[in-house]
Amino acid sequence: MVLAVLALVLPQASAQRVVVMKVWAIGPDNPSVNRFNNVVTAADRLNAELRREGAGVQIKVEGSFDTTGWDSYLRRALLAFQSGDAPDIIQAAHPQTATWAAAGFIIALDEMIPKYRQFNDVVPSLWDAVKFKGKIWGIPQDTEARPIYFNKALLRRLGWTDQQIAELPGRITRGDFTWDDVMVTARDAVQKNVVERGKGYYHRPTPGPDFLQWYRSHGGRDFDAASGKLVFTKEAALRYFRWLRTAVDQGVLERDRLNNEWPRFFQPVSDGKVLFFSGGTWNWAELEREWLNAKGGDEWLFANIGFAPHPTWRKGGRAITMSQPQAYMIPVASKNKDLAIRLIAYTTVPDLDAKHAVGSAHLPVLSSTARLVKDRFLKEVSYLLNFTTFQPPHANLAEWHGALFRGVSAVESGQATPEQAVDLVAAEMQRTIRDQVIIE
Amino acid sequence: MADRTEVQSQAEATPVRAGPVVRAALLQRYAAPAIFLLPATVLIVLFFLVPVFTTLYLSMTDISVLTFRNPQWAGLENYRTLLQDPFLGKIMLNTARYVGFTLLFNVGMGLVLALLSTSVPERYGNQMRAVWLLPRILPPVVYVLIWQGLSRDAPFGLISSLTGSERSFISGHPWAAIVLANGMVGASFGLLIFTSAIRSISQDLFYAAAVDGATTLQTIRRIVLPMLKWPILFVTAYQTLSLLTSFEYILLLTQGGPGFFTTTVWSLHAYNLALSNYFGNVQFGLGAAMAAVLVVIGIIVSVLYLRIFNFRALVAEPKIEVN
């Protein structure tokens, strides 16, 4: 009898096939390591489930979490896709779904999603970020918001009362405190020596999607849903570039704010020397964990730094922010697509969602995660999602970003006047995107 | 073995005639060089000659990320785009600045160091020359790390502490940093060549000058410098070409910034266009066009050097004619 039972059990146990799942994830910020680790944890859980099912298959996750930069990561991904040696799951920012779907590198997930109830819990608006040409190409992994941060201590030194400081976010969201007001305040601070020259306003030093957000906040359009084409509004760009130019001229913004390293952004910020700075919610975690542990981590942050969505250019306009959700995608070249989607489903659960959100100050993607998240910052910052926007789903978005970035660089460094820069950007877009862009 | 030698010398002695025996002998005659030269030839063709033509070919296609598998012929389109780029002038200016100043440092410092190190007892001279060899043999990434470390914001950076400025030296004075960093590596080239040349000056000249009561400075001006004319010309010419196309240290030190194309030189821009791009929109064909310009300049100038710097002497016939 015992032998018979053993005979039934043993062949199944010995027929365990190990499937290696290659997973690529990237921060590049260090605290986002759970983008990879959560998949590993999910694999353990999935393996237990597979054993229960007697499926005879076990998953082993291999891969990497990249902290170097988007540049080399995307290059690697591109080469992997082209050589057919791609991972089974790859995480990237949601705009990549459009580019990679257009190039035929990843698969559409519409058929697979209904099979897993975990995906029902995803915040509905996030699916828009991963849709392209009517299909879904990725599973949202996290989201975030990109606030404008301000230094409360410096505002106090400028003569602001605590009440004025507390009201600032509200004034921004109502459209009562516009970009012009930011300029005036910052200039004032520089002139009164509350901050050094160039430290009135900081923004990111490297290319990124944020510039689209700031262009939008000056009234710019970027996508025409009817035709599916990208758009460039010269008038708005001119307003944006003029603001940048004035900021540099008045000593509010550094002439070489762009094209240098991140420590030059973080060090003065964490030294409390910068009045306004644009960033992302995850910067809070980076600052807390890496730059400010000697000074008291998030205690210092809450005492000294406030945040709000970005202001708009005219009074009464609506505040704006941008979210760039990350997504897990499945390459066409993967040989384990069904297992991959199942693994992603096991990763898309509230406790892992919360772990990543709290650990890296990104925002969760599942509705039920909110109950699990007790983090003060995340709670306080989540209202920004009411003002959020996504990047448009277009395969040539990269060229659009590249052209805009060139214009911003030229204006800030003084290489071109705002008018020249607008023409430059328009010409570059026309050259690289041709008929898929509308210049208005 | 003896038979083959006999056949060989017979083949040598008799005039060339068609026939299997002669063909076999011919094969023997060219077999040896062929075997010896084969590996080198394959590699040179594959990684020097083919790339030269490939660069020219790629520069005339629209090859990019999305068209990698099927590039379309674009003729001179890329070159036209380059010429219309409003910032091409700045890049050319940067390149001229980079080459000019670094060359000045390389040759100048090389000369000064050579003169100084030959004016002190030999063992000190050797020691100092060895120290100047270090930047050259150290891995570039480590060398740049040291530069970054010394240039940090106060209070960490030595340079900031010494000059009293708060800012990182590299961010504040990118050109100075680039010229100095490249210069300290390049100076050793001139240093060693000039030292060699100085050492080969006949001792009699120095004794004669001493007897005549010449001061050190006069000795240098009248005896040493004239003998260094050709070495100086050689070093200048060689390093000009080398600097025109090098960008490794710039890439590591400033990545072409800070700011907009502040320290981007022609070769770096070509590299970035083709291979390194945040948003993923690499413009391979455009980068290849820029590289093609460098390749053509490189070929012309290298051939010129060969003419000027004594090619004939180097191509002396081999000492052993017997084959």
Next chain:
Amino acid sequence: MPLLPPRWRLLLLVLLGLSIPIIAGFIWLLLTGWFDRVHGLIPAGGFAPENWRFLWETVGGRPPVFVALRNSLIFAVVVATAEVLIASMAAYAISRLSFPGRSLYLGLVLVLHAFPAVSLLIAIFYILRLLGLFDTLIGVILVKASLELPLGIWLMKGFFDSLSWEMEMAALVDGMSRWTLFWKIAMPMVRPGLLALATFALLSAWGEFIIPFTFIVSSRSQLMSSYLQSFLTEAFSDFGMFAAVGLFYAIPVIALFLLGQRYLLNIYSGGVKG
């Protein structure tokens, strides 16, 4: 100059002064690698062996440093070996054998020696992808060895040229084949040259950055140069650890320098004659 100027001690001081930056750099590297914080050249924090933690933990998403170390060792040794063998063979042929196109071949080598190989990176990228050698250790080994060949051939040709040909003549008359002659007689006689070339090639390959940076993307094939460089682009700079990695990477070079200073000077001056 054979006669020292009267105030040579002053000149030595000036020379030392000019060389201070280099010396300061090394001191910085040494101190920063072992101490917590260094202000200028003065340690401000405590002794910090944790700077060396990359030896026993993996940092960020990177592979263990020993993977990069192993790859760099393989790269340097194989490149140097291939270099020495291939260049010697070609140099021997140019120096000792008479064949049609010999003058052209030598001319080509000399032109390539002066030619800036770096400008070909873009095309080589394309070629490696076509050959399927992209992102492989073999690929970069081939590229590096090839780009160094003109120098190697020129160097070895000089050594072969200066050999007296009596021994070779005698051997040929005895019926020895060229191939055997090359290995048994010619090569041993140019040992100093082989050593010099090997040293050049090893040093050059050990420090090589741009080639592996451009042609290798996977972390399993990464070299020490890219490993260290990946730290320099991090948002948060832990210079203590960076310096430790730098020291680790530079140890063979520094050791070689300390032990063989004279030798290095000699070969870089091109003045080694037997």
